[in-house]
Amino acid sequence: MTEPLLHPDRLFSSNPREREIARSLYQQVKDLPIVSPHGHTDPRWFADNAAFSDASSLLIQPDHYLIRMLYSQGVALERLGFAEPVDSREVWRLFAQHYHLFQGTPSGMWFDHALSTVFSIDERLHSANADGVFDQINKQLRQPEFLPRALFDRFNIELLATTEGALDSLQYHDAIAASDWPGRVVTTYRPDSVVDPDYEGFVDNIAIFGELTGENTGTWQGYLNAHRTRRAYFIERGATATDHGHPTAITADLSLRECEGLFGKVLAGSHSVYEGELFRGQLLTEMAAMSCADGLVMQIHPGVHRNHNAKVFELFGRDKGADLPVAVDFVTGLKPLLDRFGNNAELNIILFTLDETTYSRELAPLAGHYPSLTLGPAWWFFDSPEGMLRHKRQTLETAGFYNGAGFNDDTRAFLSIPARHDVARRIDCRHLAELVSEHRITEQEAFSLAFELAVGLARKAYGLG
Numbered sequence: 211m212t213e214p215l216l217h218p219d220r221l222f223s224s225n226p227r228e229r230e231i232a233r234s235l236y237q238q239v240k241d242l243p244i245v246s247p248h249g250h251t252d253p254r255w256f257a258d259n260a261a262f263s264d265a266s267s268l269l270i271q272p273d274h275y276l277i278r279m280l281y282s283q284g285v286a287l288e289r290l291g292f293a294e295p296v297d298s299r300e301v302w303r304l305f306a307q308h309y310h311l312f313q314g315t316p317s318g319m320w321f322d323h324a325l326s327t328v329f330s331i332d333e334r335l336h337s338a339n340a341d342g343v344f345d346q347i348n349k350q351l352r353q354p355e356f357l358p359r360a361l362f363d364r365f366n367i368e369l370l371a372t373t374e375g376a377l378d379s380l381q382y383h384d385a386i387a388a389s390d391w392p393g394r395v396v397t398t399y400r401p402d403s404v405v406d407p408d409y410e411g412f413v414d415n416i417a418i419f420g421e422l423t424g425e426n427t428g429t430w431q432g433y434l435n436a437h438r439t440r441r442a443y444f445i446e447r448g449a450t451a452t453d454h455g456h457p458t459a460i461t462a463d464l465s466l467r468e469c470e471g472l473f474g475k476v477l478a479g480s481h482s483v484y485e486g487e488l489f490r491g492q493l494l495t496e497m498a499a500m501s502c503a504d505g506l507v508m509q510i511h512p513g514v515h516r517n518h519n520a521k522v523f524e525l526f527g528r529d530k531g532a533d534l535p536v537a538v539d540f541v542t543g544l545k546p547l548l549d550r551f552g553n554n555a556e557l558n559i560i561l562f563t564l565d566e567t568t569y570s571r572e573l574a575p576l577a578g579h580y581p582s583l584t585l586g587p588a589w590w591f592f593d594s595p596e597g598m599l600r601h602k603r604q605t606l607e608t609a610g611f612y613n614g615a616g617f618n619d620d621t622r623a624f625l626s627i628p629a630r631h632d633v634a635r636r637i638d639c640r641h642l643a644e645l646v647s648e649h650r651i652t653e654q655e656a657f658s659l660a661f662e663l664a665v666g667l668a669r670k671a672y673g674l675g
């Protein structure tokens with residue numbers, strides 16, 4: 211007898227008592243709306259509401275989890291269509307040929323979830339069925355019920371946040387707002403291109419920043435005013451948060467004179483490596499000050515060496531799976547910012563990391579004390595069943611449940627959103643069932659917590675009501 215592509219008890223404990231409790235909890239939360247307050251999907255999909263072109267461009271090419279695994283096994287990125295256009299069927303066949311690589315991985319589970327729940331395909335992908343599955347998906351993508359807005363509604367998405375750079379026109383968000391579609395798609399302010407002196411084209415970006423805002427970004431005060439102006443522009447288009455992809459958690463609180471001098475150096479390109487890091491750190495503190503004024507939630511994502519593979523970055527650009535975890539010092543790094551704003555309960559800074567060693571040593575104790583700090587979910591490589599369990603077990607005792615931000619999917623792959631939230635809800639229910647069976651919480655408390663972890667904490671953390 212063939213096993214179903216998605217087992218109904220997947221991710222639940224093998225312990226019968228815990229599995230029974232988890233099933234009961236899951237039934238209460240599985241159909242709750244999806245709150246996705248942080249991600250990287252393309253707002254153009256929902257502005258144009260045009261049919262997705264094919265299975266490869268929808269399911270494979272936007273997903274760097276898939277790309278990095280294929281590349282690690284010798285699949286050239288050119289064959290996946292990243293240098294010049296290639297036949298989408300050939301990309302799909304190549305992916306199917308290598309699909310065994312994803313056995314036991316979160317990516318494989320998310321992909322199977324999309325096949326089964328979105329396209330009603332209940333057979334695992336492999337070379338022999340690749341063409342048939344490709345044709346079946348493409349046929350469905352031409353139907354009205356598979357248009358982006360229809361899928362958004364079908365997935366029961368309450369809110370979806372995209373992420374745009376400081377120089378983005380946000381034209382697609384304007385188009386969504388001008389339409390008669392009620393779906394809530396908001397933007398997020400990501401200023402890296404005008405904050406990071408190492409970002410490609412940084413000096414030119416600063417000049418464009420000034421043109422967009424009418425501010426003199428050749429001066430420190432003009433530069434800060436430009437940020438305030440752009441933040442207001444993003445807020446008008448629904449933004450609830452900012453996003454900061456800094457390599458470390460270093461912050462600074464320099465004097466006005468020191469800031470002006472440092473800004474002059476980074477504009478002239480005469481700064482040292484240390485001064486570049488100091489500038490980024492000062493900007494985190496400045497962004498916190500602005501969040502105190504305008505209410506945007508501040509997301510900090512340190513602990514990543516981005517674009518580690520120099521050759522891949524040179525040939526194909528960012529976000530091709532070559533970002534890698536590095537160690538982070540949160541306690542020391544954040545202190546200048548926290549000395550100014552850590553006790554402000556009206557400010558919400560959500561902390562993420564790829565350095566799991568900091569969970570119990572730094573992040574949970576910090577979030578468990580400072581009113582301005584919230585603990586982000588297991589992120590990126592650790593947005594996985596085992597990663598989520600490690601995160602919970604290392605942070606719960608010190609930070610509790612209510613100093614967390616719930617779950618956000620942080621994905622570029624639209625069809626993985628319901629899959630990721632389903633995995634998160636199943637793992638939450640599994641963990642809560644374990645606590646109930648050990649008499650650490652009551653079953654009534656577990657039902658309440660299951661709701662909070664699924665939607666309540668995310669609504670609270672991002673000010674969504």
